[in-house]
Amino acid sequence: MSDQPKISVITPSYNQGRFLEKTIRSVLDQGYPNLEYIVIDGGSTDDSVEVIKRYADRLSFWVSEKDRGQSHAINKGMARATGDILAWLNSDDYYEPGALQTVAEAAAANPQAGVFVGHGRKVDPDGKEVYYKAPRELTFDGLCQWMEGGNFMQPSCFFRKSVWDEAGPLDEDVHIALDVDLWLKMVKISTFAKIDKLLSSAVFHPDAKTAAFRHRMVVDCSLVIMRAGGVEYARKYLNRMADRQAYLEAQVARITRNPLYRLLRPLLKRS
DSSP states (O other): OTTSOOEEEEEEESSOHHHHHHHHHHHHTTOOSSEEEEEEEOOOSSSHHHHHHHTGGGOSEEEEOOOSOHHHHHHHHHHHOOOSEEEEOOTTEEEOTTHHHHHHHHHHHOTTEEEEEEEEEEEOTTSOEEEEEOOOOOSHHHHTTGGGTTOOOGGGEEEEHHHHHHHOSOOTTOSSSHHHHHHHHHTTTSEEEEEEEEEEEEEOOTTSHHHHTHHHHHHHHHHHHHHHTOHHHHHHHHHHHHHHHHHHHHHHHHHHHSHHHHHHHHHHHHO
């Protein structure tokens, strides 16, 4: 065990019992010999606690109590973490087999790097792939283009504890782009290294934050990018969105001025 870096994984969870067991098993079944696994539940009212208790003897720590949201739960877990390498895995995501060993090997091969990013994907609740993402330019300029394809999958990101200690904790006032905010802080103090392997899958479902709040994600991302110093990138993206909105409004106006639309409008209302 001593020749493998300790990896600490934090799972924040709240009322995700239908996904939680797969998440927990994906970590424990890695077979990684130097693992610290911490589950922070926000006082779930579904069967989450029952699921956690089934694996309690294999967890380093777990708790179920009210918290102030996802960022707070992750911060609570990170405060307990003692690993050399840290990560968080949300309770509707899961690691692919061998992910932790792959990260450990990447960390050994890239001692100058403090953050490690692999491939990730989104799958539907049946496990069918709907989106695959390999990391692109892992620089400050690249991450400032997060909303234009500069993104990567959060569960496939791992970082050294020393980098977290300097860049963290998560800003608990940022509820959607909390990860982007952290990456922008980390990229200013550390080198990001790519791992060209699939490390994780995220389950895409209607209750997932990225699905339920996808439009607010634009607002949150823009704010954290501007705060980090990437004002020109946020302005460029938002200007394009404004142009697109203006185009759509013009098309709607053109349609509503059409005499045929005025004729059909009463019928459309009844339908």
